[in-house]
Amino acid sequence: MEIWHIWLIAALILVVVEIFTQGFAVFCLAVGAVAASVASACSAGLEGQLIWFSAATLAAFVFVRPLLLKAYRKGRSGRESGVDALKGREAVVSERISAADNTGRVAVDGDDWKAVSVDGTEIPKGARVTIIDVDSVILKVAAK
Numbered sequence: 484m485e486i487w488h489i490w491l492i493a494a495l496i497l498v499v500v501e502i503f504t505q506g507f508a509v510f511c512l513a514v515g516a517v518a519a520s521v522a523s524a525c526s527a528g529l530e531g532q533l534i535w536f537s538a539a540t541l542a543a544f545v546f547v548r549p550l551l552l553k554a555y556r557k558g559r560s561g562r563e564s565g566v567d568a569l570k571g572r573e574a575v576v577s578e579r580i581s582a583a584d585n586t587g588r589v590a591v592d593g594d595d596w597k598a599v600s601v602d603g604t605e606i607p608k609g610a611r612v613t614i615i616d617v618d619s620v621i622l623k624v625a626a627k
Contacts, residue, residue, distance in 0.1 A: 490520035490532070507551045514547065515540030566617045574598070574614055574624065580606040589614075589622060598622045 494516035518539030580587030612624040
């Protein structure tokens with residue numbers, strides 16, 4: 484088995500590893516391994532192969548990876564999930580929100596969350612509020 488075969492096998496392994504990761508960093512290493520494989524097939528020495536590997540990997544990180552990330556993000560649905568999906572939603576105050584008493588809870592889709600008023604005003608129980616932001620497990624809300 485020649486050295487260029489080893490570089491090519493390494494590139495294939497790196498592509499398979501990239502399938503199970505995200506971010507396209509491992510793919511850039513695979514591009515470098517392919518370049519080193521070509522250099523080896525063209526009778527370059529080990530030093531030349533390492534130079535080609537490094538240069539191609541760096542070029543892939545600088546030029547190819549941003550394009551791949553842009554294409555990957557473009558294909559996403561753009562919908563928020565988790566706690567980020569709560570922003571802008573409506574909730575009902577289940578316990579009076581008071582900054583002075585450090586109390587306040589709201590109900591959203593059957594879940595009860597700790598809540599604070601964004602402007603520090605007191606909001607009575609049963610009032611409808613809009614979720615403005617999420618800070619860890621505390622919802623920042625504004626009265627409607």
